[in-house]
Amino acid sequence: MVRKADLLTVAAPFFASVAILATPAYGADRQDIVIAPGRLGEAAIALGRQTGVNIGISDQSLAAIATPAVKGRLSAEAALRRLLKGSGAQAVRVAGNGWRIIRAPRAAPLPVK
Template sequence: MAFDARSAARTGPFPLAPFARSGCLSAALALLGASAAPALAQPAPAAEVPRSYAIGAGSLDSVLGRFGRESGTMIAIDPTLTQGLASPGLQGSYAVHEALARLLAGSGLEAVPGAGGGWRLRRIGAPATG
């Protein structure tokens, strides 16, 4: 049997019946769909998942420092803002933004998202400075 280059060019090196080609296409599309599904069902970022804390009262600097270590959250603390302020601590289960709001309640300060997923402190009502 002779090799016919024209026939091979039309069918490729491994000729497939039409139904087999459509089956390959269906399998490829199914794989693409399966790989896209996990991107849609990703877990919530760690900062949004409530975690349990038992942090005692102390200076606002030390309480925020301990909270940052336990939660794995970077908090930029300006000592001129926190000087002389105290925190009652934190007891219970909270997401990071909730915990920071509780730790800063009554201090005149708020935590705002900063660069790289961390947080920074500012006076309540102060203009945002990126």
């Protein structure tokens, strides 16, 4: 017969490892990021390699958008914001360490009075 204490001793390391895997350290950690100015497609690949996040682009025409250089100790999310500022695109988190770049919705026109 298995005692509860024995079961906890065996199961505790397993649950601790699951908790570590579930910790959202993916994009919140700041890292040294250096991305040259260029096109969004290449910038997304470079950012993914440097931070370990997965970045997809929903509309391939967005891949050709010009992006500025991004350099600094940043989170992946902050670096994405800098890359996409003023581009007409936005990043949406799709999973723990995944992002999708989509065309930003256009603002609805204000009603004329």
